[in-house]
Each structure stands twice: as structure tokens, then as C-alpha cells.
Amino acid sequence: MPGPDHAVFVQGNELDGNTIHVFARGDDCKLSPSGTYTTGGKGGDQVDASTDSLASQGSLVYDDASGMLLAVNAGSGTVTSFLVEGQQLKDRRVVDSGGEFPASIAVHGRIAYVMNAGGEGSVQCFRITGKGLKPLQGSHRSLGLDNEDIPLFSSSPGEVEFTPDGRNLAITTKSNNTVEVFPMKRNGLPAVAEPVVNKSAGEVPFAVSFDGTGKRMLVAEAEKSTVTTYQVKRDGKLRILQ
Template structure:
């Protein structure tokens, strides 16, 4: 009887642990909502004339629905590249949530803002210079933060995060030598900065320059003086990693998604042919579990993909269609995908079904609409 009792207790404990969280391919455990407050953060990117940049916060309910929960000033100004069709910053990662911190770019004042996140409340901790002109993207990895500045020659600036403060790293400001004006055009501005999961390289995509640059990360977060450059004729825009050594890269020129292996020296080796989605102006990518979603701002749609046995597969070129939207950036919270629609001035939330299909569950309106070359951009979630 005693042995049976012990076995029963072990089984009960195992059941409780299994129900508390679910491990997914992204290496994270998506826990059920057990009292924790989840939120979606939207960057308004408002210029100085409109009161400056702010972060709108929305509380996420267990069913995915969003409700307004406040607005917080970044202490900086929004900005824009020249000639953007619907997306003022023409980038991915302009607003990044990492643990209890939120990082926002202020493209119009060449600064970045660091917030502490308390559920749906934000406390501004720091506003600091970005290390260049027109910051558009941020990457965070194990206490290291890298900012992509799109203006002029373009530059990556590295910071060390210590005691909730950003400290500039000597030897971590690297020019991209783009030769652009202070306010570059949409097609010439770099699109994203990111760090590979192993922390070996800082990657930068340069769109119609058709290159992906990889700076090796050295001691203390310093960067190699010269990057390894890989040509990519698809117009590399946004990327995400599907394993620790392979990444998926969106091609804005060809409206494709391509899988690559990041080699030991920093070059990219293409795995299979690019997979087109039949849409227009494919730019951003977001992972939810085993599925990957690409937003196509030209056709205002979202496409869905999956990696099956090492092969990239298109599931649905039009997994979601947003009327009058102008879909741009995306984020995920639990099993929900949230899409920022600049032209419509809204955010739509979708439940991700077991087969990767999307079901609309919420729409929030009243956000800044894209007009006269500027509008909201940047979305993140807890």
C-alpha cells in the first residue's frame, strides 16, 4: 500500500508539471494563463510634432482578445525612411520585449529607450544615444544589446546591459559603409539586426544591397572590424532562426522565404530553393510554435510556412487577408499571432490552430494610420 501511494503521488506530480507548460520548437515553454498578466505593446512612432513616440499597451485575455491598458512616452521622437510604402521604419525589431524589459527605437531623435515591464505598466529606465542615425532595429542576447542605425553609412552599436542600464561597448560600433543620406530611402536602408542563438554572430540584412552581413562577436560583446558578407538576390529583409544553426530569410524582391545554414565563419549556405508565396512585398516573419508567418504589406496578407524534415513548405499563401490593412510587423503571445496594420491603424489578433491555420479573435483600432510617409511601426508581446 505504501508503494502504491508513492507511485500515485509521483504520477500526480508529473501530471501537474505537464499541465503547467508546453515545450515548443522555439525552445520556450508556453505556459497556460495562471494569473500572469500578458500584454501586447505597440509603438506609435509619432514624430515630435504629434507629441513624440509612445508605446500603447493592450492586455491580452486568455482567449486572445485585447483591451486597452495605457500609453507611455518613450522620451524620444518617431521617424521614417524616405519613400516607404506603408512601413515608416522599413525594418523588423524596432520594439523588442525580453523578459522584464522592453526596448524601443526613437528614429527621429537617434535614441533608444529602455523600459521595465510590470504586467501592463511600463516604467522608463533610460533614454540613450543609439550610436548612429535613424535607429530602426534592436537585438538582445544574454545581456548584450545591438542597435541597427539605418541613416548615412549605417552602423551597428553594441551595448552591455547591467543593472537595468545600457552601457556602450568600446569596439562595438561598426559602420556598414552604405553611403546613404542621413534619411535613407526605403529600398536602401538596412532592415534588421539579430544575434544567432549561439551568440557567435551579429547579423544585418541590407535589402536591395542584396547582402547579409555577419559580424563575429568577440570578448565582452566587441564586434569584428569587418563582417562576412553573403550575397542574396532575393532582397533580404527579415529573418528568424528555426534551429540554433539554421535561419529563415524573407526576400522582399521575390516574395519568398529561404532556409539557410549559418556556417562557422559567418557565411550563409542556402538549403533548398526559395519558396514563393504568390503575394506582394513580403517583409516580416514571426514564429509561433512550429509555424512561421510572413506578412506581405503589398497584398495585405499573411502567409504560413512550416519546416518538415528539413524542407521548407508553404502551407497557405493567404493564411489571413486584412482588408485595407497594409500588414507590417507581427508578434506572438502564447498561441496567438498579432499583426500590425499600418494603413488601417489597427492590430488584429489570430488564434493559431493545430494545422497552422489562423482564426481572427480580436481587432483593436484607433492607432496612428500611415500617412505622408510616417505611421506606427513596432510590436512586441509578453
């Protein structure tokens, strides 16, 4: 993950102690090791995960506005924040993720949502403050899944992501083949108790991105390496565009 001042961050996800590896990026794009920092938590390994232990996107996020790097500790059920100063990580703070096996983080403005992939699955909101992440009361929402605390690789949710305008929060669920959306209030709380469940156009929806206009959501589907483009409506319903 690129950061400021020609820095690149990589999460190790080590089971006995998660680490962040920092690399200096030269003008020729070559990387050189710059430091390793412990997160204060443990990495995680999903059941039957052959190569991608977290089976998710967005487990490490740099927030340019606050200058913070946010990392999940799936094996500990926690999230770590660092203050980034050039190629150094400082002021480590660790908070409970609000669920089991945190695997993805989405940021919009001064709030961050953490997706917990284990158990019933959930999302939990945190305010980004000068003293790290602070949980937002009343923001926790269940995804209604049926996983163990350490989820099966194929049945865990894949990613949580905001629409660029911050009006909706989308979560992909792989084996359920759904894209679930929470319409959002301005204060950072979900506007509904349960997500709006949209059937995926393709099988095993996994990663989410948006085009340059911010109006088209692209969802990568793992089963056949396909991509579907959607419009996310204000009420959380999706319209297939392509």
C-alpha cells in the same frame, strides 16, 4: 509584441513624440487598452516609405531575462528602455543609439545590438544593466552604406539579429542584396572590423528568423515574397540550404 502577464506592446512611431501602447490580453486573446507611455524620443519616417515607416523588423524588443522593453526612436537617434512590471512600464531611460535612424534591435544574454539605418549604417552594442542600456566601448561597426541620415526606404538595412548561440550577428541590406555577418567574441565585441559580406540568394533580403533547432536561418526576401534558408558558419559565411 507579447510580454509578461498577458501584456501586448505596440510602438506608435509618432513623428512628434514616439509612444508605446500597452494592451491587456484576455484569456480569449481579446485586447483592451491598458496605458500609453512616451519614450522621450521621436519616431521616424524613411524616404518614400508608403506603409512601413521604419522599413525594418525588430524595432521593439522585450527581453524576458532582464524584464526590459527596448524601443528605437528613429527620429531622435536614441533608444529607450523601460522596466516592465505586469502591464506597466517604469524607469524610462534614453541613450544615444550611436548612429542615425536606429531601426532594429537584437538581444542575446546581457547585450543588445542596435542597427542604425541612416548614413553609412552601423551597429552599436549596449550592455543591459539594472540602470538601462550602457554602450560597450569598441563595439561600434560601420556597414559601409551610402544613405542620407534619413535613408531611402529601399536602400536601408532591414534587420539585425543574433544567431541563437550568440556567435554571429547578421544584418540584411535590402538594395545591396547582402546578408552581412559579424562573428562575435564572448565579451560582446565583434571579432572583425568589417562584416563578412554574403550575396543574398534572393532579391531584397529583409527579415531574419531561426527554426526551432537554432541551426537554420530563414531570410525573407521582399522582391518576390520568397524565403531562403541558410546555415551560418562560425566564420560568418553562409551556406544555402534551401
